[in-house]
Amino acid sequence: MSNKSTNPKGTKDYGPSELLSLRFIINKIRNVFISFGYSEIETPSIEKRATLYEKYGDEGDKFIFNIINSGEKVKKADIKSLSAGKLNQFVSSISEKGLRFDLTVPLARFVAQHFNEIIFPFKRFQIQKVWRSDRPQRGRFQEFTQCDVDAIGSNSLFLEYEMIQIYSKVFRELGLKDVKIKINHRQILNSIANKIGISDSFNEFIVLIDKRDKIGSEKLRNLLRNDLNIKDSHIDYLSELFDYSGKFSDLINKITNEFSDALSIKATEEINKIYEMMENSDELVEIEFDLSLARGLNYYTGIIYEVVAPGSSIGSLGGGGRYSDLTKSFGVDNLSGIGISFGLERIHLLMDEKNLFPSLKVLSNDILIINFDINFVNEIEQIIYGLRDLGRNVFVFPDSIKISKQFSFADKNKFNFVIIYGQEEKDRGSIKIRILDNGSEKLFKLKNFVHEFSKM
């Protein structure tokens, strides 16, 4: 088998039974989204370069998959840029489109484009694939599914709380009650950056902090020192905030005392208000206010979230936050949005690890028709249609091979029933059914078989 090809690294094939468990998760998530009043939309996988770029920040942009212009258009390749090492410029000379990196930027584009048809506040969800040319490893895919729920056109802090409700509801329904939602506020990170004098490098600061979980505290210290020239006393200060493990109220008081500008006050008030709303509820998973939570993407402006599974090597199960200005880059001002995302494949991995899937049955493997000869199958065609009309799923074995082999196929695929109609049955005007569960057989008159079967 010399030419054997495989699926690309960082992608995954789903066979029938594995797809069922994936669908199990999707259905739970979709139903929660709907139950919270969100409506589903879909956008194309491909977006124009102008839509995708300069929204995520350098860190995002560099992982976008670019599509080569078709046909003669590649002749416009900017070879000078290539030889000058300006790879982005070279790529942009032969690529007008790319695969979406997330569902948030396409949502902002959708909202701006269809602005006049949408009734705001617009609560939408979207369950579709995204692509990132990140280095693949366990739990990190190049093609994966995001399940996003967003509300656009409202500043209400209730939505910040609702996102926590949605995360909690989904993970509890999936049996993952021990996940933890980390929250932070971009404005507080801003205030911290100001305080240590690196507000000009805020985006780089965010990208570095975001790597903390991957690289560890020590390496982060080095990066902060070397890349951003932060002095040691400030790094110590950051470590103190990032590694804080005391009570929420002490940490929020510390922040409140240290930052007294209007934006910081508003941010701490928002965090406080969210905690206040949570007090009434026993439906939530654990929440942790974590100043080291940064989220790598540029567009967040307020509260940010990330869901982690303590004790698991699988990365974050989802994340999100408030983005106040995202539609502005598509020409629509003053339209704040907030949203969270669930990483389907990672949740799937984690649930698989924890054996959380109920035994799911491949629906199509219900009734198998033994094939003695095409003509026999053809004769009972009306019966087969009748069974399907009853909602039963009927698999006609295509080849008239040895009967024992056909039965073995039925066993391996865990069919419920096997229907036997050959010369013997035909001569007697009957049809035989075997119940694979217990091996028992029943003989029916051909005429009223479907009716009799429906009563079984």
Place this chain on the structure above:
Amino acid sequence: MSNKSTNPKGTKDYGPSELLSLRFIINKIRNVFISFGYSEIETPSIEKRATLYEKYGDEGDKFIFNIINSGEKVKKADIKSLSAGKLNQFVSSISEKGLRFDLTVPLARFVAQHFNEIIFPFKRFQIQKVWRSDRPQRGRFQEFTQCDVDAIGSNSLFLEYEMIQIYSKVFRELGLKDVKIKINHRQILNSIANKIGISDSFNEFIVLIDKRDKIGSEKLRNLLRNDLNIKDSHIDYLSELFDYSGKFSDLINKITNEFSDALSIKATEEINKIYEMMENSDELVEIEFDLSLARGLNYYTGIIYEVVAPGSSIGSLGGGGRYSDLTKSFGVDNLSGIGISFGLERIHLLMDEKNLFPSLKVLSNDILIINFDINFVNEIEQIIYGLRDLGRNVFVFPDSIKISKQFSFADKNKFNFVIIYGQEEKDRGSIKIRILDNGSEKLFKLKNFVHEFSKM
């Protein structure tokens, strides 16, 4: 709004209500597939270049979307090929992956890769997106969804018939009873090509015939004359076969008489047997044996199908056929396959044109909670959870704006109920509900509201 960006040409955004009609079609198709005993799989959108290329023929290959290698890898761009005008070679120097062009080649790759896990015959279906860099126009998309059903590992002619059953069942269930399934046999086209002495250019011949519906008979004549050097008498002969409008039996007799080699005899026997099986059934849509049906892709070897909607400008609604050798190119011999595809977006367009969608309701727009203030909403949180547990979908209006505006939002979005809980209701320990259908209102005790609502 200067920066307004739009979705790329040849792609489509689906808002909530349009997505519902798309889902309506998908569910019908999926349920038919399952009822015929087929199991669902999913494969990645991205495949390796080696998987995709040289499977479809030049005509397919040239419409594959290529993805540019990430990061430093583009430095390997083969500039010499570019300046020599060898664009394919240039593209292959900077692209190792592409977007799948159909679901059949990925299926063949899947079957070869997972050969040892699969129990044959493998009846699978797959409903996923495919991409083609074809020039976009009405009904021709660059990103679209194929709904494919295939059986691998059996030569049984019953499957040729089953594909007709599946097409018929789906289109009848969708209310498109007047579609027509054209069928032909690649071997007969082969025999015809042999007869007129162009067997060496068979693939080019197929590609040209495939264009007939688009370009018309007259232009096809010119192409056959100029591109393939077919002489006029042979072109007349082809026209006679292609434009044949008489009885099936006369045409098949003509073919049987003219071609007496073993392969042709087998092919006509297959066509005859399929017609024989169809005789017993009144569940099928119209079938037409059409010698001008070619299908543009290289991998077909036997019976081929195409579904058209007479009187519509939308192109074919689906197609497929028998491919005996496709897994061979992935290192697995002797594994014949057959399958058909449904073009989702085109079916959607056609059904929309014919007003065939039932009135579908956006599920999430069920109960709206009026927001007098976040605190009031927070107080009835347990009630909201209770309603959701009943299976109801509850949309909390996020902002405490003017009540009339919130009601207007509920009206525009066709909510069923509005729940009112403000100071007045709080003071009375009650909760009010308005039924938007008739404008009536009901007052409930706060305590047992969920229970009372469940009985409404």
